[in-house]
Amino acid sequence: MQIAQVVASRSSCLRRQVGAVLVKNRQILATGYNGVPRGIQHCEERGCLRDQMGIPSGERQELCRGLHAEQNAIIQAAYHGVAVNGAEMFTTLQPCVTCAKTLINAGIVAVHFRGVYPDELSMELFKEAGTRLVRMD
Helix, strand or coil: CHHHHHHHCCCCCCCCCCEEEEEECCEEEEEEECECCCCCCCHHHHCCHHHHHCCCCCCCCCCCCCECHHHHHHHHHHHCCCCCCCCEEEEEECCCHHHHHHHHHHCCCEEEEEECCCCHHHHHHHHHHCCEEEECC
């Protein structure tokens, strides 16, 4: 989890910094942090679209210029041809429902997370899929 926290420090999100690490057999496969796609202006430069629109945390996630840390970790693995099926994720925040669906389909078997995110559906989907959830304080 300490590595995920360090990865989170690279985030350019103005609201919250999140880091994620994919691990299999005690080896790091990929990391990710929340931020905008390659070649897109950072929110630090352009401002936060969600703040400008008054959107509270946990709502209307599609109205954001950035990707979540979990998504970026999966994308980084795919970009470099690293298989993640059977891996575990360590993330500094409970995944949202979109990330939960992505992690389930990627074959992630366990999610270790620290902070709670206001998204009960993500937890329901993980449980239904048989993904092991480990809340770390």
